[in-house]
Amino acid sequence: MIDIVDFTPSGMQTYDTQTERAANILSVQLGALEYWPEGGIDLRYFLTESIQFQDASFRAYLIQILAGWGINVASLATDLEALFSNYVINLSPQENTTGMVAR
Numbered sequence: 001m002i003d004i005v006d007f008t009p010s011g012m013q014t015y016d017t018q019t020e021r022a023a024n025i026l027s028v029q030l031g032a033l034e035y036w037p038e039g040g041i042d043l044r045y046f047l048t049e050s051i052q053f054q055d056a057s058f059r060a061y062l063i064q065i066l067a068g069w070g071i072n073v074a075s076l077a078t079d080l081e082a083l084f085s086n087y088v089i090n091l092s093p094q095e096n097t098t099g100m101v102a103r
Contacts, residue, residue, distance in 0.1 A: 018071055018091055018093075018094060021071060022066055022091060025041065025065060025066065025069055025071070026040075026041055026065075026089075028040030028041070029041070029042070030043075041061070041062065041065050046058055046061075055078060055085065059076050059078070059087065062087065066089075070094070072094060073090070073091060073092070074092040075089075076088070076089050077090075
C-alpha cells in the first residue's frame with residue numbers, strides 16, 4: 001500500500017508506508033477515534049482484571065489485526081527488558097497480484 005505522495009521539482013515520488021500504517025494501528029485503542037472507530041487494537045480487553053494476560057494470545061491477536069488490514073507480518077519476537085515486553089515486528093513487503101480472491 002502506498003499512501004504518501006511527495007511532489008519534488010524532479011517529479012512525483014511515492015513512499016511505501018506499511019510500517020507507519022502498522023504503527024498507527026497498533027498504537028490506537030479500538031473505538032477511540034471518532035473518524036476511524038474500527039481502527040486499532042482492543043488493549044483494554046487484555047488488561048481487564050478478569051482476563052489473565054497471555055503473551056502468546058496477545059501476539060496472535062496483533063498478527064490477526066495487522067493481517068486484517070492487509071499488512072503482512074514476517075515475524076513477531078518478544079524481547080523482555082527490565083520487566084517490560086518489547087514486541088519486535090518484522091513486516092514483509094506487500095505482494096501485488098493481478099489475481100482475484102473470492103471470499
